[in-house]
Amino acid sequence: MKLNIDKRKIAVVVLLLVTACFFFCRKSSEVKGVELEVSFSESSLSDRLITDVQYRWKTKENFAGIDQNCHIFVHFWHRNNLILYDNHIPEIPIPQWEPDKEYVYSRRIYIPSFIDASDPEFKGEETIKLSIGFAFPSGSPGKPLRKVFEKKIKFMTPPPDTPEIIYENGWYDFEIDPEDFLKRWRWTGKEARCFIDNPYRDALLVIRGGISSKAASGQKVIVRLNDKLLDEFIPETKNFEKS
Incomplete structure (x- = not known):
């Protein structure tokens, strides 16, 4: 089994959602008849963070439709x-979009570590350029990437009270794949243990992981906090998320 763990995660993920604030940004479309609003579930963004991104696509009356099988690109x-x-x-494919409609959905992402606080030139924050748009198949007329949204966003270092995780035993090295559901994870043995700082405040435990069906069928996942059984289940799909 592979588990996605960061300093914001416990035995798979500890995600601290202390506020329900939204960071909001908007930019006019470079594609005729389409606008996009983007918001984050965290009011302050940092690296080593899991956050939900809400996409609010708005088509205008002059939206002519897109009949090609394109997808959305999101680049940080x-x-x-x-x-x-x-x-x-x-969730609703782009070729099915109609004029004068709204298409809203959310996706969870993991912001990897990229801030070097020890850099003498570091001034307490870093800037990320977020670019979003339509990616068309090769051979299509026009540019393959057609930008709809671009915004510069400030990122801070994680709060000092971010829980620390010490991996005790049963863990393999980190693996990273931006295309994977987990983005960043560690495979475990039959049993894996870790120590996590107590945040001393309300927190939401989110369990995200994955299994290899090739290794064995009917694998059961058991999650414990000290001696307390938190959950026990057999994943119905390759990847899973519990909270």
Whole structure:
């Protein structure tokens, strides 16, 4: 079984959602008849963070429709480095979009570590350029990537009270794949243990993980906090999320 763990996660993920604030940004479309609003579930963004991104697509009366099988590209740029991308197909595919409509959905992402607080030039925050738009199949007329939204966003270092995780035993090295559901994870043995700082405040425990069906069938996942059984289940799909 592979588990996605960060300093904001416990035995899979500890996600602290202390507020329900939204960071909000908007930009006019470069594609005729389409606008996009983007908001984050965290009021302050940092690296090493899991956050929900809400996409609110608005088509105008002059939207002519897109009959090609394109998808959405979402790129997070730090200087010249692409630190994260979450390319995806919306819940309602783009060819089915109609004029004068709204299409709203959310996706959870993990912001990887990219801030070097020890850098003498670091001034307490870093800037990320977020670019979002339509990616068309190769061979289509026009540009393959057609930008709809672009915004510069400030990122801070994580709060000092972010729980620390110490991996005790049963863990393999980290693996990273931006295309994977978990983005960043560690495989476990039959049993894995870790120590986590107590945040001493209300927190939401989110369990995200995945299994390898090739290894064995009917694998059961058991999650415990000290001696307390939190959950016990057999995943119905390759990847799972519990909260």
